[in-house]
Amino acid sequence: MSNPFEGMGDDEKEYQKVVSDNVNKRMEGAMNDLKNKYSEGRGGDDMGDNGPTGDAYQKHQAMQKKRADTARQAKNASKKAEADMIKAQRENMASNNQDEESEDEYDDLLDELDADPEMEALRAKRISNMRQQQMDRAENIAKGHGTYRLITQDEFLDQVTTSKWVALHFFHKEFERCKIMDHHLQLIAPVHVECKFINIDAEKCPFFVQKLQVKTLPTLVIFCDGVVVDRLTGFQEMAVDPLEPDKWHTSRLQAWIASTGAIKFAMPTEEIRKEMEKMGITPRGTIWSTKHAHADEDEEFD
Known part of the structure; x- marks a missing residue:
C-alpha cells in the first residue's frame, strides 16, 4: 500500500495529517451518534433496506405503522x-x-x-x-300510507289498528257515488301520508258493516288508534250547488278530513287563491266529471 504522504514536504505532511485525523474523529462521532439514535428508537425511514434493525427501532416502527393504520381506518x-x-x-x-x-x-x-x-x-x-x-x-x-288500497274483511283489524289515523271507505261496486268518493280519495292519499287511506267492499264484510252500523253508502269512517272518531255519510257538507250535489272539489273532502284531525290541511282563502292563480299554481284535486248518469240521492245499503 503506497504512503499517502510520499513526496510531500514536512510542513505539508503535518498539515495533511491534522486534517485527516480531524475528519476521522468527525466520522467516528457521527457514526456513534447515529448508532445511539437508532438504538433509542428515534430513527427515520430514510435508510430503506439498510436501516437499523434494533429492538427499540423495530418497536418504534411497529407503533408508527399501527397508529397510521388506526387513523386510516x-x-x-x-x-x-x-x-x-x-x-x-x-x-x-x-x-x-x-x-x-x-x-x-x-x-x-x-x-x-x-x-x-x-x-x-x-x-x-x-x-x-x-x-x-x-x-x-x-x-x-x-305501513301502507301514501296509497289508496282495497282491503278484505280478514285484514280489517290489522289495517285499522296498526296506524294512528285511518280513513276507511265502505263502498258498493255498483253505486256511482262510491266511485266519486274513490276518485277523490285516490287524489288525497299520496299527498297526506300522515293518514292511511283504504276501502272495503261493504257486501264482503257484513260483520263490520253491522258492527259500525253502516246503512248508507258511501260512508267514510275516520279512526284514531283504532277508535271511530267521525264519519261522513254520503256527500253531507260536500255539495256547493244543491242542483249538482256530486260536483265538488277534492279540497272540500280534504277540509272535512282535516277537521277530524287525521290530516293537516287548510282551505285556501279567496285572496290566497288569487295569488296562486297569478303564480300559475293550481290547487291539487279535481271536480268529478262523468258522462254516466248518477243517482240523485245516496244509496241505502241493507
Whole structure:
C-alpha cells in the first residue's frame, strides 16, 4: 500500500495529517451518534433496506405503522358513515313529490344566520323536527300510507289498528257515488301520508258493516288508534250547488278530513287563491266529471 504522504514536504505532511485525523474523529462521532439514535428508537425511514434493525427501532416502527393504520381506518369509517347518512336522507327525500321541497327547505336552513346562538339553537331544533318528520313519513309509508288500497274483511283489524289515523271507505261496486268518493280519495292519499287511506267492499264484510252500523253508502269512517272518531255519510257538507250535489272539489273532502284531525290541511282563502292563480299554481284535486248518469240521492245499503 503506497504512503499517502510520499513526496510531500514536512510542513505539508503535518498539515495533511491534522486534517485527516480531524475528519476521522468527525466520522467516528457521527457514526456513534447515529448508532445511539437508532438504538433509542428515534430513527427515520430514510435508510430503506439498510436501516437499523434494533429492538427499540423495530418497536418504534411497529407503533408508527399501527397508529397510521388506526387513523386510516377511522377516516374510512367516518367517510362511510357520512356517505350512508347522505344516502339514507336522499332515499327518504325521494319517496314522493314533496321531497324536493323538503330538500330545498333543508338547504335554506343551513344558509341561515350562524353567528347568533339563539338562531343556531332555533335552526338545530327545526332541523331535528324535519328529520323526525322524515322518519315518521318513512314509517307510515312502510305501513301502507301514501296509497289508496282495497282491503278484505280478514285484514280489517290489522289495517285499522296498526296506524294512528285511518280513513276507511265502505263502498258498493255498483253505486256511482262510491266511485266519486274513490276518485277523490285516490287524489288525497299520496299527498297526506300522515293518514292511511283504504276501502272495503261493504257486501264482503257484513260483520263490520253491522258492527259500525253502516246503512248508507258511501260512508267514510275516520279512526284514531283504532277508535271511530267521525264519519261522513254520503256527500253531507260536500255539495256547493244543491242542483249538482256530486260536483265538488277534492279540497272540500280534504277540509272535512282535516277537521277530524287525521290530516293537516287548510282551505285556501279567496285572496290566497288569487295569488296562486297569478303564480300559475293550481290547487291539487279535481271536480268529478262523468258522462254516466248518477243517482240523485245516496244509496241505502241493507
